[in-house]
Amino acid sequence: MSTTESITELDVDDISPGDVAIPTLRAALTDDENLVRDRAAAVCVTFADEDVEVVLPLLPAIVTAARDENVNVALKAVTVLNVVAQQRPTELNEATETLATLLTHDLPRVQLFAAKAVQTIGAEHPEWFTSHPEPLLEALRADITDPTSEATELTGTMADPLQRQFAAVSHGEQFQQYSVQATAGNLLIEIADRDPAAIAPYAPAIMDALTAEDLNVVACAAEILGRIGQMEAVDTAALVPPLVECLDSESEVVAARAITALGHIGSATAVEPLRSAAKRYDNGDLRELAVRTADWLDRERA
Structure with missing residues (x-):
């Protein structure tokens, strides 16, 4: 098969690599016609599932297809990238x-497959993402949306099974978005741990994340700020006040991350807030962490 138009005639459920030339498939992935690009991406999914080696020569075109404005093409392309990530993550540096x-x-399923690939690649090579903190921060701070929200007014008149179905869809979609946030947050922490200078310019945006409704986002932001605060070139004075506010978070995880971050930053201005917070904590471990951190800061300034 040698023409991109003929790609649309292929049965993606019954195809082998010998049925289509790689150059033809590569050209089809960037064709002007949506149907051609979509079918080419579907063929790549089939090939990747059967033998990931077949799609490796096509990776640049597949990466481009993952940015396609057609969501069907983008979803199939990112599906292929996820398959490659699970089997050959070192091929995806670019x-x-x-x-x-x-x-x-915009499509949560695209987000999810991208997150799975990012998580796998980042586990082996977090440094590959050091140059891309901005989209990771955007993902961390993204609002969680409910895809069923527009139907909320109708659910009251629906039968119970339909209401349960809507609730299940809502829960599933939002869970996927939380998973994406967690992936972005964990990778940002890893980057900040390895190369805080790469994250330091984004400190204002990270401080803004301390006010997020999602306490998991707040916890990640606090930990990242702690890493940034260890840099001598960073003005830590601005980092301390928002972290001090987190000491009274309803989440003990957030409070613990804030205490640890203040310890990393090493500012003496955090001593009294830490001692004051310790007196309010019911959790003995949290109280001890705050006291020990305050004592350490006291010794450092003495």
Whole structure:
């Protein structure tokens, strides 16, 4: 098969690599016609599932397809990238920026497949994402949306099974978005741990994340700020007040991360707030962490 138009005649459920030339498939992935690009991406999904080696020569075109305005093409392309990530993550160095950007795609399933790929690649090579903190921060701070919200007014008149179905869809979609946020947050922490200078310019945006409704986002932001605060070149004075406010968070995880971050930053201005917070804590471990951190800061300034 040698023409891109003929791609549309293929049965993606019954196809083998010998049925289509790689150059033809590569050209079809960037064809002007949506149907051609969609069918080419579907063929790539089939090939990747059967033998990931077949799609490796097509990776640049597949990465481009993952940014396609047609969501069907983008979803299939990112599906292929996820398959490659699980089996050959070292092949995707050049795909990291695209994958990070896809974490905020309009379609939650695209976000999810991108997050799975990012998580796998980041586990082996977090440094590959050091140049792309911006899309990761955008994903961390993204609002969680309910895809069923427009139907909320109708659910009261629906039969119970339909109401339960809507609730299940809502829960599932939002859970996927939380998973994406967690992936972005964990990778940002890893980057900040390895190369805080890469994250430091984004400190204002990270401080803004301390006011997020999602306490998991707040906890991630606090930990990242702690890493940034260890840099001598950073003005830590601005980091301390928002972290001090987190000491009274309803989440003990957030409070613990804030205490630890203040310890990393090492500012003496945190001593009294830490001692004051310790007196309010019912949790003995949290109280001890606050006291020990305050004592350490006291010794450092003495």
